[in-house]
Structure formats: C-alpha cells, structure tokens
Amino acid sequence: MRIGLTGGIASGKSLVATYLEKQGIPVVDADKLARQVVEPGEPALAQIVATFGEHVLQDDGTLDRKQLGAIIFGDEQKRKQLNEIVHPAVRQSMKKQADLYEQRGYTRVVLDIPLLYESNLFHMVNQVWLVYVDEATQLRRLIERDGLTETEAKQRIAAQMPLTAKKAQADVLIDNNGTKENTYRQVYDALAKTAHE
Ligand SMILES: Nc1ncnc2c1ncn2[C@@H]1O[C@H](COP(=O)(O)OP(=O)(O)OP(=O)(O)O)[C@@H](O)[C@H]1O
Structure with a gap:
C-alpha cells in the first residue's frame, strides 16, 4: 500500500x-529526488541544457539553480517547459523507489x-x-x-x-x-x- x-x-x-x-x-522523498534527477549524468539535466542552454551549468557541471531560476522567473512558458522535464523524471524515480521497497517486502x-x-x-x-x-x-x-x-x-x-x-x-x-x-x-x-x- x-x-x-x-x-x-x-x-x-x-x-x-x-x-x-x-x-x-x-519514506520516498519527492523533494530529495527532485534534486537527484538533475545531478550530472542524469537525462533530465541533459534535457534542461538542451532547452535552456549551456549557461545553466556551473563550471563543475552541476546545475546553476540561481541562473535557471532567473530564466524562468516570471516566464510561465519557460517554467512549464522546465516542469515538463523535471516532473516526469521525479515521478518515475518515486515509482522506482517505491517498487524497490515493495520488492524488498515492505507492505507500506x-x-x-x-x-x-x-x-x-x-x-x-x-x-x-x-x-x-x-x-x-x-x-x-x-x-x-x-x-x-x-x-x-x-x-x-x-x-x-x-x-x-x-x-x-x-x-x-x-x-x-x-x-x-x-x-x-x-x-x-x-x-x-x-x-x-
Ligand atoms: N507539533 C509541533 N509542535 C511544535 N513545533 C512543531 C510541531 N510540528 C512541527 N513543528 C515545527 O514547525 C516547523 C515546520 O515543521 P516541518 O519542517 O516538519 O514542516 P514541513 O511541512 O516539512 O515544512 P516544509 O514543507 O515547509 O519544509 C519545524 O520547525 C518543526 O520543528
């Protein structure tokens, strides 16, 4: 359940x-997974870069949240685009973790x-x-x-x-x-x- x-x-x-x-x-933590799915190497990060440009990355290859925040601030269309990348990735990741726990025998x-x-x-x-x-x-x-x-x-x-x-x-x-x-x-x-x- x-x-x-x-x-x-x-x-x-x-x-x-x-x-x-x-x-x-x-407990599967959606906020934690929302950070994990945009870590370097994750497909969602590649999609973000393809959509918003290389300048949303910091020198070390991690997401520059401030920069991205500035881009989507007040721009409904861009915010929507970002959500369409991140939300499905988070949902998929939550489901995967929940499946894993259930496979290990947790009933709740x-x-x-x-x-x-x-x-x-x-x-x-x-x-x-x-x-x-x-x-x-x-x-x-x-x-x-x-x-x-x-x-x-x-x-x-x-x-x-x-x-x-x-x-x-x-x-x-x-x-x-x-x-x-x-x-x-x-x-x-x-x-x-x-x-x-
Ligand atoms: N029953 C309670 N009595 C006193 N303090 C409480 C009680 N429940 C929560 N708090 C305090 O209220 C604050 C908010 O609680 P908590 O961080 O658990 O909320 P949250 O819903 O996870 O918040 P957010 O989504 O904003 O991160 C915390 O500082 C917590 O210690």
Missing part, C-alpha cells in the same frame, strides 16, 4: 516523515509529496494523509523556523493551495496543531489501521 504524505509549507510533513521512518516505514511505503494536490498525483498513491495546521500556527512555525518577517511568511502561505481546501480529498487528517507527541499518536493510530490492508 502506498501512502501519499502531504500538507502545506511548515505544516509538519518532515516531523511526520521522520516519525514514520522511526517506525520502520520507508510512504511517498512524501509536498505538491501532491497541486500536481494532481492522487493516482500514485492508495491513500492521502494530510498534515494540517490552522493558519495562525502555520504562520508562527514558519516565521520561527525560517526567520521570516510576518509579511514574507504570509506571502509564502498565500502562494499555496490553502490547507483547508486540501482537507476534502484526504483519507487521513493529521491534526498537527497540538504537541509533537499528540501528532505522533495520531500517526501511530493511522498506521495501525493500515496494518492489514
């Missing part, structure tokens, strides 16, 4: 993912996908677990973690699909407004329910 773990910025996905790993559940694999809703990746998982917090808590934790001003933090939250809108399509809601222990308990209980599925 594949569980899609998602939420919003600073909602507590990493907290939950770390706990799941401690419980012996393998978690796919940590921050943009599961935005990228419409419901087809990749059997269940969606949503880590949610109310906006005041999200704002406070984001400011504390990243050292942002209130305005900056509000902008980042506003740039995403609201967490409340994500609730309707979730199979399991993990309320992370309380203590970490409280959240761990909910995850433990949700895991217990999947043990025989």
Whole structure:
C-alpha cells in the first residue's frame, strides 16, 4: 500500500516523515529526488541544457539553480517547459523507489509529496494523509523556523493551495496543531489501521 504524505509549507510533513521512518516505514522523498534527477549524468539535466542552454551549468557541471531560476522567473512558458522535464523524471524515480521497497517486502511505503494536490498525483498513491495546521500556527512555525518577517511568511502561505481546501480529498487528517507527541499518536493510530490492508 502506498501512502501519499502531504500538507502545506511548515505544516509538519518532515516531523511526520521522520516519525514514520522511526517506525520502520520507508519514506520516498519527492523533494530529495527532485534534486537527484538533475545531478550530472542524469537525462533530465541533459534535457534542461538542451532547452535552456549551456549557461545553466556551473563550471563543475552541476546545475546553476540561481541562473535557471532567473530564466524562468516570471516566464510561465519557460517554467512549464522546465516542469515538463523535471516532473516526469521525479515521478518515475518515486515509482522506482517505491517498487524497490515493495520488492524488498515492505507492505507500506510512504511517498512524501509536498505538491501532491497541486500536481494532481492522487493516482500514485492508495491513500492521502494530510498534515494540517490552522493558519495562525502555520504562520508562527514558519516565521520561527525560517526567520521570516510576518509579511514574507504570509506571502509564502498565500502562494499555496490553502490547507483547508486540501482537507476534502484526504483519507487521513493529521491534526498537527497540538504537541509533537499528540501528532505522533495520531500517526501511530493511522498506521495501525493500515496494518492489514
Ligand atoms: N507539533 C509541533 N509542535 C511544535 N513545533 C512543531 C510541531 N510540528 C512541527 N513543528 C515545527 O514547525 C516547523 C515546520 O515543521 P516541518 O519542517 O516538519 O514542516 P514541513 O511541512 O516539512 O515544512 P516544509 O514543507 O515547509 O519544509 C519545524 O520547525 C518543526 O520543528
């Protein structure tokens, strides 16, 4: 069974993912794979260079993220082109890792996908677990973690699909407004329910 773990910025996905790993559940991290698929030697990097030019590479052959960011900033068409290269590579890589874990005998694999809703990746998982917090808590934790001003933090939250809108399509809601222990308990209980599925 594949569980899609998602939420919003600073909602507590990493907290939950770390706990799941401690419980012996393998977690496939979409953000980590998104960095791996553009490493030197990877086909996605070659496609990026073919599309945007050699100047998106640094001298050591790695992707110059700043340069690429500047190219796609404010250019919807270019952003789309980049996503059309990177997204399929990430999906393929997530699937491959999940397959591997299953071949090794794991019956439950978690796919940590921050943009599961935005990228419409419901087809990749059997269940969606949503880590949610109310906006005041999200704002406070984001400011504390990243050292942002209130305005900056509000902008980042506003740039995403609201967490409340994500609730309707979730199979399991993990309320992370309380203590970490409280959240761990909910995850433990949700895991217990999947043990025989
Ligand atoms: N229940 C909690 N009580 C107190 N602090 C918490 C709790 N849950 C998370 N935090 C803190 O809030 C911050 C955000 O949590 P976390 O990094 O797990 O979120 P995330 O969803 O993975 O964020 P992002 O997607 O932005 O990386 C962290 O500093 C974390 O330590």
